[in-house]
Amino acid sequence: MIIIDNLHASVDGKPILNGLSLTINAGEVHAIMGPNGAGKSTLSYVLAGRAGYEVTGGSVTFLGQDLLAMAPHERAAAGVFLGLQYPVEIPGVSNLMFLRTALNAQRHLRGEAEASGAEFMKLAKAAAEALGLPFEMMKRSVNQGFSGGEKKRNEMVQMAVLEPKLAVLDETDSGLDIDALRVVSDGINRMRSPDRATLLITHYQRLLDYVVPDFVHVLVAGRIVRTGGPELAQELERGGYVSMAA
Amino acid sequence: MTALASVSSTLPSRRDEDWRYSDIAAVERAWPVAAEVIDVAAGDHARRMIVQDAAIGSATIRQLAITLAAGARLDLHIINSGGAYGRVALDVTLHQGAHFELGGVIIARGEQVLEIITTVRHAGPGASSNQIVRCVAGGTATATYLGKVAVARAGQKTDAAQSFKALLLDRGATANAKPELEIFADDVKCAHGATVGELDKTALFYLESRGLPPATARALLTRAFLSDALASIADDAAREAAEAQVTALLEAAL
Ligand SMILES: Nc1ncnc2c1ncn2[C@@H]1O[C@H](COP(=O)(O)OP(=O)(O)OP(=O)(O)O)[C@@H](O)[C@H]1O
Numbered sequence A: 001m002i003i004i005d006n007l008h009a010s011v012d013g014k015p016i017l018n019g020l021s022l023t024i025n026a027g028e029v030h031a032i033m034g035p036n037g038a039g040k041s042t043l044s045y046v047l048a049g050r051a052g053y054e055v056t057g058g059s060v061t062f063l064g065q066d067l068l069a070m071a072p073h074e075r076a077a078a079g080v081f082l083g084l085q086y087p088v089e090i091p092g093v094s095n096l097m098f099l100r101t102a103l104n105a106q107r108h109l110r111g112e113a114e115a116s117g118a119e120f121m122k123l124a125k126a127a128a129e130a131l132g133l134p135f136e137m138m139k140r141s142v143n144q145g146f147s148g149g150e151k152k153r154n155e156m157v158q159m160a161v162l163e164p165k166l167a168v169l170d171e172t173d174s175g176l177d178i179d180a181l182r183v184v185s186d187g188i189n190r191m192r193s194p195d196r197a198t199l200l201i202t203h204y205q206r207l208l209d210y211v212v213p214d215f216v217h218v219l220v221a222g223r224i225v226r227t228g229g230p231e232l233a234q235e236l237e238r239g240g241y242v243s244m245a246a
Numbered sequence B: 001m002t003a004l005a006s007v008s009s010t011l012p013s014r015r016d017e018d019w020r021y022s023d024i025a026a027v028e029r030a031w032p033v034a035a036e037v038i039d040v041a042a043g044d045h046a047r048r049m050i051v052q053d054a055a056i057g058s059a060t061i062r063q064l065a066i067t068l069a070a071g072a073r074l075d076l077h078i079i080n081s082g083g084a085y086g087r088v089a090l091d092v093t094l095h096q097g098a099h100f101e102l103g104g105v106i107i108a109r110g111e112q113v114l115e116i117i118t119t120v121r122h123a124g125p126g127a128s129s130n131q132i133v134r135c136v137a138g139g140t141a142t143a144t145y146l147g148k149v150a151v152a153r154a155g156q157k158t159d160a161a162q163s164f165k166a167l168l169l170d171r172g173a174t175a176n177a178k179p180e181l182e183i184f185a186d187d188v189k190c191a192h193g194a195t196v197g198e199l200d201k202t203a204l205f206y207l208e209s210r211g212l213p214p215a216t217a218r219a220l221l222t223r224a225f226l227s228d229a230l231a232s233i234a235d236d237a238a239r240e241a242a243e244a245q246v247t248a249l250l251e252a253a254l
């Protein structure tokens, strides 16, 4: 699904990703763990195409296309979804309006028929209910006044409605209480299918108990220094990153 | 309705405080200007909408002389977007316990010079005024809000608030704001705030990462920004109509 090859990227002229390679096939769940400042969020932003994250080398091929040549909204329409570590508040724009505009913009770009009001409401209601987000909150401004956990649930509501091919979830589990973690994990698991893939960025083993990954990678100083199965996360839980050479 | 002797024949110059950012050549074309009169009777609640959408290249000046009798209320909303030069100037007098609510929107692009100028006179005690002006300026346009609040000696317990926020879409665009207070009473609350900024880049990225093309994302954020000034339109249908009008103007401007 996605082939990241020897990716180098800088922020403000400072190299953050230093030759990162990673291939994710359809149907797989990968987890990336790594110390603070290792470049995990930077990787997610580079994949989503955020301005200011300059690619200085390497390539990213997504479903056969050059991902790095595409604008952020084109990447979204092609099927990339980024669940943000810190979801953004947008005063004055309602969640429902935002999501409907996003869904139809994506469909439009893919040459598909836009969702009618009724069709969209059905999707949004089902997603909010499945993720335990009161529907009232869908009418409020995007993330404004939402608690940390509610923002993360809202990201997952968006994911459920937009149905991406590749979900990159940056610390979606951070700030969730134990029940919310289960609800959000169920939401991620529901999206698992042979033609989708997920990249989980997390600091905690607990998420990986619910969403069992096929591969776990350790990212240190902008590169993947180790790859293993779910047992690697358990090893990290015991020994930390000190034993991992950069 | 009362007649007003405010038709002035002397052409303003940029030395006059109220005209310091104006396009005087354009003013000359629109001069002289007769004031329009709005009187709201004691205890009445009036609502008015002013849309300045004159043709490209034209010069428009509207001067309104507004008097609110005791306990009266006026909700006035302005969408100032037309012509090469467009000025909406209000001279508002508030008597005891009256309330004046202003929501002003300026959408300026190209080389437009658009202004909302207000003088709100708190002539009697316990009157309140709330002015919210939001403007978007692109190209080399100039958007100006000059808001003067004058509180007479009799204007005890005055509560006057002004909020101005401008979004600049291009480097060449200008926004001017200058609150002016003239207070002769001692028990008075006057608040004002002014900010000039750009669209929030993080919010733009967030919208784009969900599939909104850049132009749509900008329009959505800009509309949300301007809607602050329309939020005080109580009637849902009227507010939605005003928002639709702003949306259409933005589509042309962005
Ligand atoms: N705008 C920026 N300007 C300068 N440095 C930046 C900027 N953004 C990120 N960095 C730096 O890049 C490095 C990687 O940051 P990144 O957010 O990708 O780390 P992370 O692995 O996600 O960490 P965490 O686990 O704390 O979320 C950090 O050293 C950070 O300070």
Ligand SMILES: [Mg+2]
Residues within 6 Å of the ligand: A040, A041, A042, A085, A170
């Ligand atoms: Mg991070």
